[in-house]
Amino acid sequence: MTRGDSHKHDSSRQSEPAQTSLIEHLIELRSRLMRAVIAILVIFLGLYAFANDIYAFVAEPLMALLPEGSQMIATEVASPFLAPFKLTLVVAVFIAVPVVLHQAWAFVAPGLYDKEKALAVPLLVSSVGLFYAGAAFAYYAVFPLLFAFFTQTGPDNITVMTDINQYLNFVLKLFFAFGVAFEIPIATFLLVLSGATTVESLGRKRPYIILGCFVVGMLLTPPDVVSQSLLAIPMYLLYEVGLLFGRLVRNRRAKQQPDEAAED
Template sequence: MSDASRPPEEEQPQAPLIEHLIELRSRLMKAVIVVIAIFAVLYAFSNDIYRFVAEPLIALLPAGSRMIATEVTSPFLAPFKLTMVVSIFAAVPVILYQAWAFIAPGLYRHEKAIAFPLLASSIVLFYCGAAFAYYVVFPLLFSFFVHTGPQDVQVMTDINAYLNFVLKMFFAFGVAFEIPIATFLVIWTGITDVKSLTRKRPYVILICFVVGMLLTPPDIISQSLLAVPMWLLFEVGILFARLVRRRREDADTDTDTSR
C-alpha cells in the first residue's frame, strides 16, 4: 500500500472509538425511548399508581386521618415523579438488554455463558426486593409507626415525604436482594473463595445489621427486616458459588479422565 492510499495514523485508532460511541448513543436512545413510551402510557394512571403505593399506609390510618399535601405543587409532582420512577423500573429489562448487547461482543464465550444468567437474575432479584418491601415490610413498619405514637397525635403524612420514604425503601431492598449476585461474582472472579467468606460470616452478619441501620428508619423492626434477608441471601450466594465450583471440578475431572 502506498503512502498516498494509507489513512493518516491519527485516524486509525479513532475509527473504532467513534463506532463504539455511535453504537452507545443508539442504545441509550432506544432505552430512553422505551422509558418515555412507558411513561406516556402510565401517566393517565399516575394517581391510581400513587394510590396503590400508598395503600399500605392508608389502610392503617386511624379513622379521620388522611394523607395531605403541604406544598402547592405536591398533588401534581408526587404522582408525576412516581410514574417516572415506575417507568424506569418497568424498562429495566430493556435497559439492561441494551447494555448487554453493547458489551457482549467483547466477552469470551464462557463469560457470556455466565454473564447473561446473572444479568437476568439481577433483574428478578431487584423486583423481588421491591415486592418484599411492599408486601411484607411496609404493613409491619407502618403498623408499628401508626400505633405506637401518642394518643393525642393525629397521623397525617405528607404525600411527597411518603413518596421519598418508600422510594428509598424500594431501592434499599432491591439492592439488598442483589447480594447473591455480588457474592457469586467475588468468588467466581477469584477475589475470594467460599472458605474465606464462610469464615467471615460473623462479620457479614454485623455488616448486614449496620447497613440495615443506615438504610432504614431507626427502629429494630425495619432494621431486622432488611438485615435478616441480606444475611440469608448471602448464604444463598455462597451455596450457589459452591455448586458452580463443584460442577467445574467435576468437568475438569472428566476432562483429565478422558485424556
C-alpha cells in the same frame, strides 16, 4: 518526500482505523442510550394517565392502617402534581429495566467470549428478578409491619397526617434499599466465581457479615429496630444463598477438571 515525512504519513494512516472504530462505538452507544430513554418515555406516557392510581396503590400499606376517613396532606403547593409525576417516572424506569439492560448487553456482547456470554445472560436475568423481588418484599411484607409499628407506638392524642412527598421519598428509599439488598447472592456468587475469595473464607467471616448487615440496615432504614431487622435478616439469608450457589459452582468445576485432564 523525506523518510520522516513518510513515517508520519504511515502513522497517521494507522491511527485512522482506531479513530474510526472509536467513533463507531460512540455512535452505537448513543443509539443504545436513546433507545433506552425512548422506552422509558413511552412507558411513562402510557402510565401517566394512571399517576394518581399508582400513588394510591403505593400509599395503600399506610392508608389501610389509618382510621377511616384519614388522608394524606400536601404541605407544598406543587406536591399534588409533582409526587405522582415523580412516582410514575420512577415506575417507568423500574418497568423499563429489562429494556435498558438489553441495550447495555447488546452494546458489550460483541466483545465477550462465548463462555462469558453464557454466564452473563443468566446473571442479568437473575439480577433483574432479584431486584423486583426485593421491591415486592418491601411492599407486601415490610411496609405493613413497619407502618403498623409506626402508627401504633405514637401517643394517643397524635393524629397521623403524612405529607405525600415525604411519604414518597420514604418508600422509594426502602424500595431501592431492599432491591439492592436482594442482589447480595449475585455479588457473593461473582466474588467466588472470579477467584477474589473462596466459599470457606466467606464462611469464616459470618460474624462480620451479620454485623455488617445490621449496620447497613441501620444506615438505609429508619432508626428503629423493626425496620433494621427486616432488612438485615433477609440480607444475611441472601448471603447464605450466594454461598450455596458458590459451592455448587466450585463442585461443578472440580468435577469438570478431572474430565478435561482425562480427555487430554
